[in-house]
Amino acid sequence: MRGVIMYGPGDVRVEDRPDPEIALPTDAIIRLAATCICGSDLWPYRGVDRVDGAPMGHEYVGVVTEIGSAVEKVAVGDFVVGSFFTSDNTCEICRSGYQSHCVHRTPIGREGTQAEYARIPNADGTLVATPGQPGADLIPSLLAASDVLGTGWFAAVAAEAGPGKTVVVVGDGAVGLCGVLAAKQLGAERIIAMSRHADRQALARRFGATDIFEERGREGVARVKELTGGLGAHSVIEAVGTQDAMDQAIRSTRPGGHVGFVGVSHDVTVDGQRLFGSGVHLHGGPAPVRRFLPDLIDLIWERRIDPGAVFDLTLPLEQAADGYRAMDERRATKVLLTV
Numbered sequence: 001m002r003g004v005i006m007y008g009p010g011d012v013r014v015e016d017r018p019d020p021e022i023a024l025p026t027d028a029i030i031r032l033a034a035t036c037i038c039g040s041d042l043w044p045y046r047g048v049d050r051v052d053g054a055p056m057g058h059e060y061v062g063v064v065t066e067i068g069s070a071v072e073k074v075a076v077g078d079f080v081v082g083s084f085f086t087s088d089n090t091c092e093i094c095r096s097g098y099q100s101h102c103v104h105r106t107p108i109g110r111e112g113t114q115a116e117y118a119r120i121p122n123a124d125g126t127l128v129a130t131p132g133q134p135g136a137d138l139i140p141s142l143l144a145a146s147d148v149l150g151t152g153w154f155a156a157v158a159a160e161a162g163p164g165k166t167v168v169v170v171g172d173g174a175v176g177l178c179g180v181l182a183a184k185q186l187g188a189e190r191i192i193a194m195s196r197h198a199d200r201q202a203l204a205r206r207f208g209a210t211d212i213f214e215e216r217g218r219e220g221v222a223r224v225k226e227l228t229g230g231l232g233a234h235s236v237i238e239a240v241g242t243q244d245a246m247d248q249a250i251r252s253t254r255p256g257g258h259v260g261f262v263g264v265s266h267d268v269t270v271d272g273q274r275l276f277g278s279g280v281h282l283h284g285g286p287a288p289v290r291r292f293l294p295d296l297i298d299l300i301w302e303r304r305i306d307p308g309a310v311f312d313l314t315l316p317l318e319q320a321a322d323g324y325r326a327m328d329e330r331r332a333t334k335v336l337l338t339v
């Protein structure tokens with residue numbers, strides 16, 4: 001099969017890779033219908049994280065082509081969506097809704113879903129079948145559910161976005177934009193998207209943002225305070241993973257408020273004394289997307305949400321290197337690769 005390998009910073013190639021095989025009775029093999037490039041794939045691409053000949057990709061939708069002898073909940077021919085950690089969905093951590101911390105989790109990034117086929121361990125507890133074969137128009141949104149929508153949704157839940165709440169979203173990448181969408185669906189009253197890019201501002205509005213602030217850092221915090229009677233927001237989503245974004249998120253939150261942080265943390269430190277003084281709740285980490293998948297698939301299937309709009313560039317898998325370049329140069333927010 002064909003699949004993406006990253007050999008080093010800026011060096012992405014599409015090559016022949018061995019076809020994945022069932023290794024454990026709990027595995028399934030899927031044929032990808034579509035896959036995509038994640039903002040987190042840019043960390044190794046930019047040389048921030050080390051990489052040396054790794055298969056890439058952890059977002060996926062597709063059709064089951066083979067199942068191991070112990071797989072019962074998905075069948076060959078099912079169209080399925082899964083997330084970036086596999087989970088048994090039966091352990092105590094999974095049953096509490098934290099499948100991304102499952103005691104039997106495995107990272108899908110190791111399998112590399114920017115490819116024609118992928119092995120999915122823990123298939124029963126990881127894959128969720130759609131009600132039928134989706135039309136082509138639904139595939140981008142189902143793919144978004146695999147990571148960016150599920151992650152943005154978790155951030156909004158962790159930030160306790162809901163009716164009567166003012167929600168601030170720090171980060172206007174695909175996850176931040178999906179956080180806006182989630183906050184809207186959860187009934188938030190006011191949703192402030194922090195963004196300086198006209199196209200992302202437009203999508204934030206379409207997803208439900210009521211206000212757009214272009215200020216950053218202390219000025220951004222000051223605008224939030226101004227809008228909230230000096231108190232700060234009830235709920236803040238941090239969808240970047242840098243020190244500046246985390247500082248801005250904590251400072252924008254009112255005492256007793258909640259920060260949901262889902263940007264993959266890179267050299268972020270939280271000052272203990274400032275945290276102590278802030279009185280805010282911090283909750284985040286790798287999103288338990290599996291918790292939300294059934295509901296997200298329903299919303300997409302009923303065409304009540306359209307998170308696939310975050311994909312602003314579609315390329316064939318063979319042109320993955322062009323997709324990485326476009327995201328690195330910020331010419332694209334999120335690149336869908338057709339398989």
Ligand SMILES: [Zn+2]
Nearest residue numbers: 089091094102
């Ligand atoms: Zn588990």
